[in-house]
Amino acid sequence: MTADLFEAIPDVRPLREVMADGAVLLRGFAQDFENELIPALREIIAQAPFRRMFTPGGHQMSVAMTNCGSAGWVTDHSGYRYDSIDPDSGKPWPAMPPAFRELAAQAAVAGSFANFAPDACLINRYVPGARMSLHQDRDEQDFAAPIVSVSLGLPAVFMFGGPKRADKPRRYRLEHGDVVVWGGPSRLFFHGVAPLADGEHVSMGRQRINLTFRKAQ
Ligand code: MD3
Numbered sequence: 001m002t003a004d005l006f007e008a009i010p011d012v013r014p015l016r017e018v019m020a021d022g023a024v025l026l027r028g029f030a031q032d033f034e035n036e037l038i039p040a041l042r043e044i045i046a047q048a049p050f051r052r053m054f055t056p057g058g059h060q061m062s063v064a065m066t067n068c069g070s071a072g073w074v075t076d077h078s079g080y081r082y083d084s085i086d087p088d089s090g091k092p093w094p095a096m097p098p099a100f101r102e103l104a105a106q107a108a109v110a111g112s113f114a115n116f117a118p119d120a121c122l123i124n125r126y127v128p129g130a131r132m133s134l135h136q137d138r139d140e141q142d143f144a145a146p147i148v149s150v151s152l153g154l155p156a157v158f159m160f161g162g163p164k165r166a167d168k169p170r171r172y173r174l175e176h177g178d179v180v181v182w183g184g185p186s187r188l189f190f191h192g193v194a195p196l197a198d199g200e201h202v203s204m205g206r207q208r209i210n211l212t213f214r215k216a217q
């Protein structure tokens with residue numbers, strides 16, 4: 001019997017996967033928002049282009065970043081912080097588009113966090129080889145609020161550790177449209193992204209873009 005090459009291959013990955021207490025992976029959750037997200041992203045990037053920032057230790061990050069919202073995450077020789085002003089333009093960061101807000105709030109509800117009102121969206125751009133080493137996100141004022149992350153473009157291997165740096169990370173493949181909500185006990189867990197593998201995404205090209213929504217201030 002000949003296999004039909006065009007037969008649909010069933011996707012066995014669950015749509016909702018609990019990664020840890022407070023951390024939920026919602027596969028494909030952003031797919032219905034894609035047509036609004038990508039044009040809005042283009043406008044943000046035109047106002048506040050991606051740039052590779054420097055850590056306080058003097059290393060240039062491989063990930064290029066920008067922000068939208070009333071606060072943006074920045075790093076330079078003096079440290080990490082949230083700032084209402086884009087240091088490259090001297091102007092406020094672009095406003096957070098309604099479609100961004102809506103997606104973040106709806107994902108938070110799906111992850112059991114009501115009334116999530118992010119004031120910052122850090123936008124990370126990975127090209128092949130770019131990575132993010134294991135770290136905690138602790139520059140925000142309110143650790144009770146979750147962080148919502150949206151993956152677009154090339155797939156990445158996300159490394160999810162525990163409360164201690166030495167905790168062995170588990171690996172998750174995050175694909176275009178996947179959303180993760182991180183709150184409660186997992187909010188301060190160590191995490192990172194393995195070097196991006198080369199590839200070409202149908203709509204995003206040779207890159208991965210990750211949106212992380214935060215309540216920073
Ligand atoms: C888990 N970004 O920007 S998003 C970051 O894919 C960052 O660009 C990664 O880590 C990326 O800080 C991962 C997911 C993420 C964000 C915050 C978290 C995971 C988290 C906070 C606590 C635990």
Ligand code: FE
Pocket residue numbers: 135136137191
């Ligand atoms: Fe992080």
